[in-house]
Amino acid sequence: MPLLRLFLLTLILLSPLAPGCAAEPSLAAAASAAAQAPPAAPLTARADFTVATRKVFVFRSTLAGHSPQERLEAAQRRLDKALAKNGPQRVTLQGIAEGTQVLLDGAPLFLVTPGDVNALAGDTPHDVAQDSAERLGRALQARREASDPRVLLEAAALCIGATVVYGFVLRGLIALRRAAKTRFERLLSRRLAQLSFRNVRLLDAQLYVRFLSQVTMAVVWALRLLATYIWITFLLREFAYTRSWGEWLKGYLLEMAAGIGQSTAAAIPGLLVVLVIVALARIVMLTAASVFKRVESGELQVGWLDQDTAAPTRRLVNLVIALFALAMSYPYLPGSHTAAFQGVTVLAGLMVSIGASSIVAQGAAGLILMYTRSLRKGEYVKVGDSEGTVIELGMFETRLRTGLGEEVLMPNAWILGNTTRNYSRAHPDGVAKSGFVVETRVTFGYDTPWRQVHALLEQAALATPGVVAEPRPFVVQTALSDFYVEYRLTAYADVADPRERAEVRTGLHQQIVDAFGAQGVSLTAPHFMHVATRAGWSAPPASADKA
DSSP: HHHHHHHHHHHHHTTHHHHHHHHHHHHHHHHHHHSSSSSOOOOOOOOEEEEEEEEEEOOOOOOOOHHHHHHHHHHHHHHHHHHHHHOOOOOOOOOSSSSSSETTEEEEEEEEEEGSGGGGOOOHHHHHHHHHHHHHHHHHHHHHHHHHHHHHHHHHHHHHHHHHHHHHHHHHHHHHHHHHHHHEEEEEHHTTTTTTTTEOOOHHHHHHHHHHHHHHHHHHHHHHHHHHHHHHHHHHHSSSHHHHHHHHHHHHHHHHHHHHHHHHHHHOOOOOOOOHHHHHHHHHHHHHHHHHHHHHTTTSSSTTTTTHHHHHHHHHHHHHHHHHHHEEEEEGGHHHHHHHHHHHHHHHHHHHHHHTTHHHHHHHHHHHHHTTSSSOOTTTEETTTTEEEEEEEEEEEEEEEOTTSEEEEEEEEHHSSHHHETTOOOTTTTTTTTEEEEEEEEOOOSSOOOOHHHHHHHHHHHHHBBBOOSSSSEEEEEEEOOOOEEEEEEEOOOOOOHHHHHHHHHHHHHHHHHHHHHTTTOOOTEEEEOOGGGTTTTOOOOOOGEE
């Protein structure tokens, strides 16, 4: 009995080892088979089969243990062997169990397997093989043509002819542009000359001619680029080794034209509305510009508009028209309803509203100065410590030219916040409109007769070159101080240039000194007293010719 128990225990312990011993040979065989099997090609492995710069086929899968690169090298060797025989180079197809073979002169060249095609796109080995056969046929034909001198000469002749035609096309486009411009000038000048208001021609034909000329130039340049593209494509297609590039350019052009055509066809209704709105807005702007231009030049008189406010009114009208046209055409713009387009417009509006506050303030101040007519171009004014002639009254800034050659730039908001003295509007009757008021202040003691001071100051003003007799210069006693009387002389000069105005002021001061010195009347200031006599007029460094 103990022996029986020992035997049964031994059987139980040894029973798991039997299957293990039997499985070891199968595992070893599987490992040996896995080691001997060729590695599978990665999913990204591919090898392009190219003949005469043309891509004929793309090997993507492993076949019978051969990688795509090995299949490519084998196909290249078969092709070289077939071409060495100088056969007819006829490409055919043959279906087998593994796929579709491509044959050259009856000899297999390469095999298209299901692993080489994209089944999800609906491709089949037969369709891909047929397309590859057609590409191979074109590549072999290009190879034969590349070594044929007659074909090369014909291609060169055609390229020369195409170049000549291309040159004539460019010259023709230039002539077309010139003829269109001449036609526009003749037609618009004749038609727009008939539109007038109060015997004043309202519309300026040159504005419309310039606009149409710019449109014609854009069209001509587009046609030039298209002609250049077609010319380059033709040249590349005429030679065997560059024919594939030419065909690619042609296909790209056709594909791009088809894409543009589809997109344009979808956007045509909205674009037509936008073009109509833009054209109407542009016509209204040109019409308004013609009318305002004649008001600004003085040819046309309108009660509520004058020469000074015509220019800013024209800018405001153009701005309102442009904003109205933009608001009307916005819903019809392609992509205007997309989130990206709306986000960009919101961001632009936020940036303008935050960053343009000072600009808006300056512009509003400029409009106030223009429409209140506080300043006008050519007037002599004094703003703060700056005094000079207004040479430019802009929307955001005003420029003054002093008699010393300085140009003073002042923001309009600053001008609006300061006191402005205008010396060019002292005579309301319009005498010497281009002139300005010149004034000066002098002080004399109470022992000097005021009547004599008045007479001498008026005499000095009339003797100053540039000062007019009408309106007549006058003197006002502006203050009776503790030790002296303050006199203010006011006269009118008929000069307009800033340099001449400075010379008039200098001459007036010189004449005052000479007039009082000739009469022996002393010029008294709070901290200075001097009596200039006639004997000392020409003392050095003065000269007698300035007497």
